Amino acid sequence: MITGYWPYLIHFGIAAAFVAFLLFLTTKIKPANSDKAEKYPDTFECGVPRKGDARGMFNVRFYIVAVMFIIFDVEAVFLFPWAVSFLDYKATGLGLFILAEMTVFLIILFIGYFYMIRKGALQWEDPE
Amino acid sequence: MAWYQTEIFWVIVKVAVILFVILTGGAYYTLAERRWAAFFQMRLGPNRAGFWGLLQPLADGIKFILKMETFPRNADLFLFMLAPVISTVTSLMLWGAIPFTPIIELPEAAQKITGSKSFILQVSNPNAGVLYMFAVSSLAVYGILIAGWSSNNKYSLLASVRATAQMISYELSLGLSIIPIILMTGSLDLYTIIETQKNSWFLFTLPGFLAFWIFLVSIFAESNRMPFDLAEAESELIVGYHTEYGGFKFAFFMISEYMNLITLSLLAAILFLGGWTLPDFISSAISNVWLQHAAGIGLFLLKAFFFVFLFVWVRWSVPRFRYDQLMDIGWKVMLPASLVIVFIAGIYVYLK
Numbered sequence: 001m002i003t004g005y006w007p008y009l010i011h012f013g014i015a016a017a018f019v020a021f022l023l024f025l026t027t028k029i030k031p032a033n034s035d036k037a038e039k040y041p042d043t044f045e046c047g048v049p050r051k052g053d054a055r056g057m058f059n060v061r062f063y064i065v066a067v068m069f070i071i072f073d074v075e076a077v078f079l080f081p082w083a084v085s086f087l088d089y090k091a092t093g094l095g096l097f098i099l100a101e102m103t104v105f106l107i108i109l110f111i112g113y114f115y116m117i118r119k120g121a122l123q124w125e126d127p128e
Numbered sequence: 129m130a131w132y133q134t135e136i137f138w139v140i141v142k143v144a145v146i147l148f149v150i151l152t153g154g155a156y157y158t159l160a161e162r163r164w165a166a167f168f169q170m171r172l173g174p175n176r177a178g179f180w181g182l183l184q185p186l187a188d189g190i191k192f193i194l195k196m197e198t199f200p201r202n203a204d205l206f207l208f209m210l211a212p213v214i215s216t217v218t219s220l221m222l223w224g225a226i227p228f229t230p231i232i233e234l235p236e237a238a239q240k241i242t243g244s245k246s247f248i249l250q251v252s253n254p255n256a257g258v259l260y261m262f263a264v265s266s267l268a269v270y271g272i273l274i275a276g277w278s279s280n281n282k283y284s285l286l287a288s289v290r291a292t293a294q295m296i297s298y299e300l301s302l303g304l305s306i307i308p309i310i311l312m313t314g315s316l317d318l319y320t321i322i323e324t325q326k327n328s329w330f331l332f333t334l335p336g337f338l339a340f341w342i343f344l345v346s347i348f349a350e351s352n353r354m355p356f357d358l359a360e361a362e363s364e365l366i367v368g369y370h371t372e373y374g375g376f377k378f379a380f381f382m383i384s385e386y387m388n389l390i391t392l393s394l395l396a397a398i399l400f401l402g403g404w405t406l407p408d409f410i411s412s413a414i415s416n417v418w419l420q421h422a423a424g425i426g427l428f429l430l431k432a433f434f435f436v437f438l439f440v441w442v443r444w445s446v447p448r449f450r451y452d453q454l455m456d457i458g459w460k461v462m463l464p465a466s467l468v469i470v471f472i473a474g475i476y477v478y479l480k
Contacts, residue, residue: 004252004253004254004255005252005254005260006252007139007143007224007251007252008221008224008251008252008254008260010136010139010140010143011139011143011220011221011224011251012217012221014140014143014144014147015143015147015216015217015220015221016213016217018147018220019212019213019216019217019220019380020213022376022380023209023212023213023376023377023380025193026192026193026197026375026376027197029193029194030193030194030195030196030197030375038196038198039196039197039198039199040198040199040200040201041198041200041201042200042201042202043200043201043202043203043279043280043281043284043371043372044281044283044366044371044372045281045282045283046366053202053280054279054280054281054282054284054285055277055280055285056282058285058286058289062289062290062292062293065293065296065297065455066292066293066296068459069296069297069299069300072300072463073296073299073300073303076300076303076304076307079304079307079470080259080307080310080316083307083310083311084310084314084315084316085314086311086314086474086477087311087314087477088314090477090478095478096478099474099475099478102470102471102474103471103474106467106470106471109467110464110467113463113464117460122455122456122459122460124451124452124455124456125452
């Protein structure tokens with residue numbers, strides 16, 4: 001049952017309004033600046049003139065990390081309801097059953113995890 | 129007033145109080161960090177604005193407001209403005225689920241004014257408070273990612289990609305490290321979690337003790353603090369994802385980082401150190417109910433304050449990791465360890 005979440009809408013509204021108001025306030029208070037070159041400077045790259053665009057390529061390993069995160073986060077999603085209902089199952093005498101079930105789940109996960117390590121998904125330097 | 133009007137009214141009052149406290153707390157944490165940093169390095173630190181430099185956050189704030197506003201020429205302006213807002217709003221939202229006080233029975237006179245029998249300083253008590261905390265805190269990644277991408281600076285982009293990879297890696301072990309607690313409580317409700325620890329903190333149970341260290345390391349990495357502050361490695365990436373930000377937009381990033389640290393400290397005190405509960409031998413020694421509440425809340429804030437100090441202490445004591453070391457610790461040590469701890473906790477709860 002999902003109850004008691006409506007106050008967070010109010011909380012969000014007040015917080016967002018407060019932050020937006022402060023940002024608006026700073027645009028009103030700060031010294032007026034008509035010089036375009038000063039208001040819109042070039043991005044800072046250690047003092048030398050900027051070269052090219054920042055939206056280039058970056059290391060593919062960050063992408064692999066994101067994919068692995070999805071896998072393990074979904075697994076954590078499965079673990080949460082298991083943890084919540086563990087005591088209830090234990091009270092009805094099914095404790096060993098639910099423990100064994102999660103053990104199997106964890107073992108399957110570990111197999112995938114070791115496969116991932118063996119494939120070198122977490123290797124940050126080149127192998128040679 | 130109808131019942132929902134009173135309810136909404138009290139929610140607004142609580143939100144206003146909480147926002148005021150968290151913003152002041154975050155601002156003064158910046159001062160505390162600078163003073164303690166000076167203390168560790170045998171300097172004086174900021175001590176000119178007011179007694180002990182107590183007006184320093186105010187002076188900083190005024191200076192942030194009065195600074196000229198600049199926007200990078202080739203930035204995506206909408207996202208550029210949106211990023212600090214996301215960071216700040218998420219860290220402001222986090223305090224909504226934290227129960228600062230136990231449910232206090234109000235005396236007759238106060239009941240008439242407030243229109244309710246009891247009082248608790250918590251915006252709402254959802255039955256999945258822990259999940260709320262983790263869901264909202266993981267939204268903070270968007271603030272950092274958007275900040276780095278929209279400012280169109282190579283260093284910012286690299287820093288934000290690094291920070292994102294780091295935060296999502298450690299979020300796994302952070303999420304898994306609280307599963308032992310949920311196992312022992314059988315609930316996701318923060319209030320129930322605190323009440324279960326009345327006579328023994330989760331830190332002093334075997335799975336809780338093991339999970340605590342995972343949790344501790346993970347919150348350091350999650351908040352981009354010192355041994356793991358690869359996102360702000362100033363020797364490699366100018367200052368990280370907020371290189372292009374100045375004025376109040378930078379202040380938002382700064383204050384949201386410190387507010388997150390305070391929130392994580394409170395969460396650590398709630399999950400492992402028993403929150404505001406008093407053990408029976410103390411609560412039986414204090415006869416007055418109000419004194420009991422005051423002692424409990426005081427102790428809770430003291431426990432949280434220990435973690436607040438720990439963040440600064442570690443920052444000025446431990447050098448930074450290399451990026452591949454950071455990822456190796458996250459994926460090859462913390463993640464398997466937290467999975468094993470989940471298994472140990474399952475056996476522990478089954479045998480108990």
